[in-house]
Amino acid sequence: MGQLLTRFHLARFHLARFRLAKFYLALVIMALTSHAVSAPATTEPSVILDQQEQAWLKTHPVIRIAPDPDFAPVGWFNKVGNYQGMNSNYIGLLENKLGIVFEVVRARDWQSVLDMARREEVDIVTPIARTSQREAYLLFSNTYINMKGVIVSNKDLPQVHSLADLKGYKVAVVEGYLWDDELTPFQDVIDINRFHDLQTALISTSRGVTDVTVSALDSIRFESRKEGILNLKVVAELQKEINLNFGVRKDWPQLVSILNKSLASISPSERTAIREQWVGLNTSRFWENPVYKYTALAVLGFLLLLVVAVTIWNRMLNARVRQRTQALKNAQMQLIQAEKLESIGRLAAGVAHEVKNPLAIIQMGADYLSQEMPTDEITREVINDIDDAVRRADTVVKGLLDFSHDEELGLKQGNINQVIESSLHLVDHEMRQRNIEVILNLAENVPDINLDANKLQQVLINLFMNSAHAMEREGKLFVSSCLRTLDARSDLAGDHENRFNLGDTVLWVEIEDTGTGVKEADKAKIFDPFYTTKPVGEGTGLGLSVSQNIINLHKGTINIRNRKEGGASVVIMFKVKVGDNE
Secondary structure (H helix, E strand, O other): OHHHHHHHHHHHHHHHHHHHHHHHHHHHHHHHHHHHHHOOOOOOOOOOOOHHHHHHHHHOOEEEEEEOOEEOOOEEEOOOOOEEOHHHHHHHHHHHHHOOEEEEOOOOOHHHHHHHHHOOOOOEEEEEEOOOOHHHOEEEOOOOEEEEEEEEEOOOOOOOOOHHHHOOOEEEEEOOOHHHHHHHHHOOOOEEEEEOOHHHHHHHHHOOOOOEEEEEHHHHHHHHHHHOOOOOEEEEEEEEEEEEEEEEEOOOHHHHHHHHHHHHOOOHHHHHHHHHHHOOOOOOOHHHOOHHHHHHHHHHHHHHHHHHHHHHHHHHHHHHHHHHHHHHHHHHHHHHHHHHHHHHHHHHHHHHHHHHHHHHHHHHHHHHHHHHOOOOHHHHHHHHHHHHHHHHHHHHHHHHHHHHOOOOOOOEEEOHHHHHHHHHHHOHHHHHHOOEEEEEEEOOOOOOEEEOHHHHHHHHHHHHHHHHHHHOOOEEEEEEEEEEEOOOHHHHOOOOOOOOOOOOEEEEEEEEEOOOOOOHHHHOOOOOOOOOOOOOOOOOOOHHHHHHHHHHHOOOEEEEEEOOOOOEEEEEEEEOOOOOOO
């Protein structure tokens, strides 16, 4: 039963697509044939005019006319800029009967047409309904098109029967149309939403942005079919019909008389033919066509949909396989790296213990010699060289021990800003000696977190000194802290343990300098043990490795990247729960 229902709904979907395709095909045929209806067949007038009217027409051979640019099926400009619709046919008939030329002026929207009429930049506006507001600047011909006004919605509104019943609703209308004027007296109790065209108004109601749209029934049917809007229904038919006329500039009453005589000469059969050409198409129903066509289209559509679905599914599977394969490779590389670091850690611990005792003996020997040997200059230089070498070796040994000891931290609640300030205080002399300006920007609202202040101070001092060495002399060191929500993939760079996700709130510490930055060749190795870019004797290559280990023990991440302005940027992230001081 479920499969039959699915096939039924698919068939309905493809039948609707066929109906829309038929509609567009008919529009093309009408566009090709409308020229024969619109174009005047002769320049000889066929309307009986008096001498004054004939004289007036001779002095006004070209009349500027501004039609509503988007009022289908009455009249609208197609994609190539040609004016078409019922109104186009009437204009063509009037040109033919009067032997004159209407110069069609295209405006951006209906409100622009009305503005042009007020400034007398055009002579006629059409089609237009007579209102008291418009009578202030226009004269009106007799009615030549009648349309029924309706209220449509995407839901049932049984209590709505007239415009006065729309109190509390969001109502969509086209700005400047008759219904805009009719609704204006109710604007204190009705939420009027004005749009530049009917398509947008109908789409807003179809999607629930507005509750109803008020317009002409024929126009709503036409635009709904063209836009593929299927969920709108008529909830009320308005008693007041739309009577459409030609609006003529106030100082040309002669033209009104001429237009009325011309309209009166149009036969009922001509009017019916015009309406059927444009409105008859919209009232057609798909079930009027042979059933086998729909069945064939439904089957073809189903097969096409099946092919598309299989193709999409296949691509999705391939993408997931590639993602899983890459994830496995990344996990394998992390395991290899972890194993390598563990081996280096064990080796480093053994080497450190083996070297530390001989270093102590050498140091004691140097101290003894400094007291027993004669204090000449050469002797002092030799002993000083021994002391310096022992200190450098001891620094390496301490770094090895720090790297190898994955010891537990002495965690307690603390404020990262205090750790940053105390660390900067310890390197203040070095920064002043190098003439480096420190620019501090610490947010006041950062919560306390569990931290080992001494270990983090070790990390920060190492980073500050690395920045100082990169800048050598003259430069700026920017240090900032803040609470930040991770909203970009780039924010997760360096999070190899997948501790953070997009949307997490983190404590963000950033250290930036104006130094030389990090070379591309060094980025992948910068946290490796014993890797250093400093000259021999100036660095052990363990500072960043130890720093990364300390940050990892805090369940945070550290990442180094280059700034667009030049220099390097180090970002340290700690996860927090805002309000919990965690």
